[in-house]
Amino acid sequence: MSASRLASLSYLAYRALLAHPFKLLRRRGTGEERFLANYAGEGLVPTAPGDRAVGEAASACIGCGLCELPCPVAGAAPAVRALGLHAAFRLYGRSSAELPFARGPLSECLACADGRCDAACPTGVPISRIVKHLATRAARAPIAAAAPAA
């Protein structure tokens, strides 16, 4: 075994057997608080079990665009049209750092209680529920205030 490999393995052993257990003893706060302390600066929002369920529902989207055909907002609101309704949760469903950029289209969508998009989805994605969820998630994003109004 080479010297450098021995050195790196010893360092890993030190972290696993000494440093990490001591760190666990000194840990304070809930998981969410610790997540925010570490990642809020990067604009990330914690993923709760509810978020995961919505993400799973959104993953049934096959990007076919049928939901845009009956959409009254896509024709009227340039921001929604430019983004594409079905693209909204495909683009922003996962990365909460980019969510604030979609606040404009999302709030336009929220104002529409039409529901025709839900009825048009061949794979049964609950589109209006996902939009509502994404809008609240966008509002929770810590750097929401710094994001440009879309």
Added chain:
Amino acid sequence: MTLRADVLVVGGGMAGAMAALAARAAQARVVLVRRAPAATALSSGAIGIAPDLWAAPEEPFAARLGTAAAARRLAATRPDHPYAVVGASLERLEEAMRFAAGELAPVLAPPGDRPLFLATPYGAVSVCAVAQRTMLAGDLATARGPIAVVGFRGHLGFDARLVAGGLARHAAAGAPEAIAVEVDLFMREEQSLARPHELARALDAPHGAEHAGEVLRRALPAGAGVALLPPVLGLDPASLAAERLSRAAGLPVAETLSDVPSVPGWRLQAAIDARLAASGVEVISAEVEGDGPGCPARAGELEIEAPRWVLATGRFVGGGIVRRGRLVEPLLGLPVTASEGGASGIHLAPRPSATLTARERRAPQPLLAAGVRVDRALRPLGADGRPVHPGLFAAGAVVGGHEAAADGTGMGVAILTGFLAGRAAAEAP
């Protein structure tokens, strides 16, 4: 509230619609429950039934096998394919085809003697048995004179030069010369690209198609016999956008087949919905739950009692087959099987999904042919290989054994099995 009917059809795509309309034509009372537009709305818009899979690429279009002969040959070589499973009923394929074209006459042209060779938006050629009226003039086997492939500037999903270049490769098979043209239409200042349904609505509008036809006439190359346009010739068949465009441009026009989002697919689904309503089929939009014929089905607030059911729930898009760790048929829990390397009837349900694809692209992909097994009368088989219920039938993509993407028989299976299952359900005791 409880609805009573003779036949309950689950699924509102091509297979479910054919089953409902065939049962209705045999005087049955029919209820059709659907969740949303089916995979039919995402289709190319034309009806592929049985392409000649054995033809060499340069073989002349005129020498290719006809639809019925190709279907018989497919049935003879693939024992799992629904065309083989139905046995002697394959002889009714042309009857089913004519029935489908007749029921959906506002959009579908009557089938001819020869298959149609239609261009895709990527310049490939797809073989179809029946096409929409808006596509007919684009048949490469019969089109005369150079084809003007017309693109709209700003329409991202269609590149006229790509299509014309692709068609040039089919010259040896008999495709006419293709010339690419691009016209400037319908683009507003603030838009950077147009979506297909926006272009279709612009053509549907009063004077929209006439204006487009005028612009097209000035842009056409000399001697063009046919203009081949992107698949956006109107969302509403009643607007007759293609006819108006053709009159104003002074030559026959046709649209290519479509990729998603598919305007022709949407038009086909809309024609199906309209025909179901007009023929007296009770259509309910809801998720359905139930244990099969004999017990009432629940659809939203409703209970539906029907002694015969037709399962036409589709495959992966429609939700007829879903992956929940394993492949399952979610409505009735029927066993899911597929063919693999020529062997038939392999039980896929207990296998992890990752073992269902082959790395070799052209190898049979068990996952893509997954579905329920049926007997000759289209009754789904249980784990013991016997029909689960005498009054339960299956039609369309939920029936396994065919790979729509590879063998081009998706709509054909939907039409044939839908027609046969609908008739059988209406006539069953």
